[in-house]
Amino acid sequence: MKENVLNKNIPQLATIQLVAMGCHIQVSLNTTMLNMQYSAIAIDQQIAILTSDIQQRLTHWEHTFSRFDETSELMRLNHHTDQWRQVSAELFEVLQRAIHFVSKTQGLVTPTLLKDLWNAGYKHSFETLPKVSVPPLPVISSNSNVDLNSNANLQDTSIANDSKLNHQHIERIQLRQLADGQHQVYLPAGMALDLNGYVKGWCAMQLAEHISRVHDWQLPCLVDMGGDMAIGIPRIQIDKPMTWGVSVAKPYFANSEHVQEEDIAILKLSSGAVATSGQDYRRWWHEGRWQHHLIHPRYSCSVNSDVLTATVLATDTMTAEVYAKYCVLLGVTEAMVWLNKHHIAALLIDTNNKVLMTSAMRPNLVQPNLLHPDLIPG
Amino acid sequence: MTNTKSHQAQTSNTATSKTAKKTDPFASLKSSIMIVSIAGTMAGWLILLNQEADTAPVNTAMLSTVASEGSESAINPTPIVDINQLRQVNEVESVQAIRVVARTRSSQ
Numbered sequence: 001m002k003e004n005v006l007n008k009n010i011p012q013l014a015t016i017q018l019v020a021m022g023c024h025i026q027v028s029l030n031t032t033m034l035n036m037q038y039s040a041i042a043i044d045q046q047i048a049i050l051t052s053d054i055q056q057r058l059t060h061w062e063h064t065f066s067r068f069d070e071t072s073e074l075m076r077l078n079h080h081t082d083q084w085r086q087v088s089a090e091l092f093e094v095l096q097r098a099i100h101f102v103s104k105t106q107g108l109v110t111p112t113l114l115k116d117l118w119n120a121g122y123k124h125s126f127e128t129l130p131k132v133s134v135p136p137l138p139v140i141s142s143n144s145n146v147d148l149n150s151n152a153n154l155q156d157t158s159i160a161n162d163s164k165l166n167h168q169h170i171e172r173i174q175l176r177q178l179a180d181g182q183h184q185v186y187l188p189a190g191m192a193l194d195l196n197g198y199v200k201g202w203c204a205m206q207l208a209e210h211i212s213r214v215h216d217w218q219l220p221c222l223v224d225m226g227g228d229m230a231i232g233i234p235r236i237q238i239d240k241p242m243t244w245g246v247s248v249a250k251p252y253f254a255n256s257e258h259v260q261e262e263d264i265a266i267l268k269l270s271s272g273a274v275a276t277s278g279q280d281y282r283r284w285w286h287e288g289r290w291q292h293h294l295i296h297p298r299y300s301c302s303v304n305s306d307v308l309t310a311t312v313l314a315t316d317t318m319t320a321e322v323y324a325k326y327c328v329l330l331g332v333t334e335a336m337v338w339l340n341k342h343h344i345a346a347l348l349i350d351t352n353n354k355v356l357m358t359s360a361m362r363p364n365l366v367q368p369n370l371l372h373p374d375l376i377p378g
Numbered sequence: 379m380t381n382t383k384s385h386q387a388q389t390s391n392t393a394t395s396k397t398a399k400k401t402d403p404f405a406s407l408k409s410s411i412m413i414v415s416i417a418g419t420m421a422g423w424l425i426l427l428n429q430e431a432d433t434a435p436v437n438t439a440m441l442s443t444v445a446s447e448g449s450e451s452a453i454n455p456t457p458i459v460d461i462n463q464l465r466q467v468n469e470v471e472s473v474q475a476i477r478v479v480a481r482t483r484s485s486q
Contacts, residue, residue: 245478
C-alpha cells in the first residue's frame with residue numbers, strides 16, 4: 001500500500017495491489033477527504049480491512065468462475081449438461097449478460113468456446129503454457145509487421161451467414177429463476193462455457209461499486225483488473241468527480257525480455273470504464289503455431305486479425321471488454337466503421353503498428369499527440 | 379330703504395346656513411363605518427397570517443418540477459443553487475492535477 005505526499009491540487013491516493021484470478025489487480029482509492037477527518041493510522045487500518053474484504057471476494061469469485069479449477073461452480077455446470085442446474089446469482093448474472101452480448105456482436109463474442117480454447121492448447125492457466133517455439137519468435141518492431149503465423153493468411157473475419165457460428169447454439173441455453181429466488185441454468189449436451197472474457201470486467205464493476213457506494217467510507221476509486229478498469233463514484237459527491245489518468249500501453253511483444261512500460265496515449269476518465277483486448281500478450285505455442293486466446297467462432301481457432309490491440313471506453317467494464325474483443329475479431333476496417341457508427345470511444349493498434357482512433361475518443365486524451373514516436377498516428 | 383332691509387335679511391340667512399353645515403348629523407355614523415372598516419381589514423390580515431403559520435413547513439432547499447410523460451408523471455427535485463457557488467462562476471477554477479494511476483493493456 002502506497003500513499004502520496006499531501007498537496008492541495010493533487011488528489012491523495014492509496015493503492016491496493018493483489019494478484020488473483022490470473023491477473024494483476026490494483027485498486028486506487030482517493031483518500032483526500034479522509035486525510036482531513038482521520039489520522040493516518042485510522043486510514044491504514046480501514047484500508048487493511050478493505051484489502052482483506054476485496055481478497056475474500058476475489059477468492060469467492062475465482063472459485064465461482066474459474067475454468068482451470070474442476071471444482072469451480074462453472075466447471076461443475078459444464079460437467080452437468082442436458083439438465084437443469086442450480087447456480088449462484090453471480091454466475092446467473094454474468095451468463096445472462098454474456099448471452100445478451102452475443103447478438104450485439106453478431107455472434108462473434110460468445111461464452112460457448114471453451115472446447116475450442118482447449119483444442120488450441122489453453123487448458124491450463126496461462127503461466128504454465130509453452131512460450132517457446134522451434135521457429136523464430138514473431139518479431140514486432142516499428143519497421144516490421146506483426147506476423148503471428150507466417151504461413152497463415154489473414155482469416156476472413158466478415159460475418160456472412162455461417163451455420164458454424166456458435167452463437168446459434170446460444171439459444172439452446174436456458175435460464176430461469178424460480179419463485180423461491182433460486183437460479184437455474186440448462187446447458188445443452190456437448191456445450192461448455194468459458195466466462196473469462198466477461199468476469200474480469202464484471203468483478204471490476206462489483207468492486208468499484210462496493211468501495212464507492214456500499215463501504216462505510218464510500219471512497220472514489222479506480223479498480224484495475226489486469227487492464228480492464230471500472231471507476232467508482234460515491235452517491236453523495238461533495239466535489240466534482242475526480243479525473244483519473246489511465247495510460248494506454250504499447251502492445252506487448254513476445255520477444256521482449258520483459259514487459260514494456262511504454263505508453264502510446266494517456267486518457268482522462270471521470271466515470272465509466274475502459275478495457276483493452278488484444279492478441280499481443282496471451283499467446284502460446286501449440287501444434288506448430290502460435291495461438292492466442294481470442295477464438296473466432298467460425299474457424300474455432302485463434303483469430304488472425306489485423307487488429308493487434310483494441311482499447312474501448314464504455315459505461316461499464318464488461319461492455320468495454322466485450323467490444324474491445326469484438327474489434328479484434330472484426331478486423332480494422334469493419335471495427336472502425338462499427339465504432340464510428342455507434343460513436344464509441346476507441347483506440348486500435350493494427351499489426352502495422354498504426355494507431356487508429358475514433359472521433360469519440362479524442363476528448364478523452366490528455367495529450368492529443370501520441371506519445372510514442374515508433375507508432376504512426378492514423 | 380326697503381332694499382337695505384332685504385339685503386340684511388339675506389345676510390342673516392347665509393350665516394344660518396353655514397352653521398348648519400358644520401354640524402353634520404351623519405358624522406358619527408361615518409366615523410363608525412371607518413373604524414369598523416379598519417378593524418375588519420386588520421382582523422382579516424391577522425386571520426391570514428394565522429393560517430400561514432399553521433401550514434406544514436416546506437423545505438426551501440428543494441424545488442420540485444413536475445414533468446408529465448404519457449400517463450406517468452415524475453417529480454424531479456432540483457436543489458437550489460447555493461449563492462456561494464454562483465459567486466464562484468466568475469472566479470478562476472483551480473486546476474486539478476490528473477494523475478496517471480493505471481495502464482490499460484491486453485489482459486494480464
